Amino acid sequence: MDTAYLEYAANGFYLLAVFLAARNSIHTWWLGIIGCLLFAALFYQVKLYAEVLLMLFFVVTNGIGWYQWGRQSGVKQVTNTPLWRLAGYSALAALVTLLYGYILHSMTDAYAPFIDSAILMFSVIAQFLLMNRKLETWWFWLVVNTVAVPLYFSRDLQLTAIVYIGFWFNAWYGLYIWRRLRNVSLTPG
Numbered sequence: 433m434d435t436a437y438l439e440y441a442a443n444g445f446y447l448l449a450v451f452l453a454a455r456n457s458i459h460t461w462w463l464g465i466i467g468c469l470l471f472a473a474l475f476y477q478v479k480l481y482a483e484v485l486l487m488l489f490f491v492v493t494n495g496i497g498w499y500q501w502g503r504q505s506g507v508k509q510v511t512n513t514p515l516w517r518l519a520g521y522s523a524l525a526a527l528v529t530l531l532y533g534y535i536l537h538s539m540t541d542a543y544a545p546f547i548d549s550a551i552l553m554f555s556v557i558a559q560f561l562l563m564n565r566k567l568e569t570w571w572f573w574l575v576v577n578t579v580a581v582p583l584y585f586s587r588d589l590q591l592t593a594i595v596y597i598g599f600w601f602n603a604w605y606g607l608y609i610w611r612r613l614r615n616v617s618l619t620p621g
Contacts, residue, residue, distance in 0.1 A: 435477055442470035443595045450599050453562060454606030456508050456613060461498030465491050478587045481540055482532065482548035486555055497563040510614040513566045525553035544583055551580050567614055570607035577603060 446467030452460040472487035501508070529550045536545030558572035577600040584593035 464494040482552040486552045510610045573603040
């Protein structure tokens with residue numbers, strides 16, 4: 433498939449999925465699966481191999497998230513993650529970023545292996561937080577999108593970079609919405 437068409441299709445599905453995540457909608461998950469499969473093919477073509485792995489990981493976790501959110505009834509509660517746990521997740525992600533970046537640098541023709549690996553690892557954390565409706569997911573997505581935009585521009589993926597700028601704004605929107613949802617769930621009935 434032509435890279436341009438693939439990029440348009442991947443971004444279309446993924447843009448809708450990310451917007452629906454901020455709205456706390458279960459439809460985020462199946463749309464995300466389609467978008468991730470398309471992005472996996474695109475990133476393989478432009479030699480962003482950690483991004484390919486990330487998209488395949490997202491396919492699996494989107495399936496799990498779809499299942500988890502589908503089992504819940506009533507109000508979908510948003511909660512916080514303890515600071516010590518976030519610090520541990522971040523330290524582990526930084527360590528694995530260095531290790532995987534080194535592997536990609538040494539064994540493949542990957543472009544920007546350490547930056548690519550950082551996007552992978554911090555996206556993994558953000559995805560798990562999203563699946564469990566943790567407010568801090570949006571802070572991680574802000575970091576990921578901030579790093580991803582220049583990487584995608586550097587690989588001539590202008591549309592994807594522009595969409596990820598939109599994701600950056602959507603992360604702020606998600607943070608706003610989820611804070612309100614969390615505050616409602618904290619208010620005594």
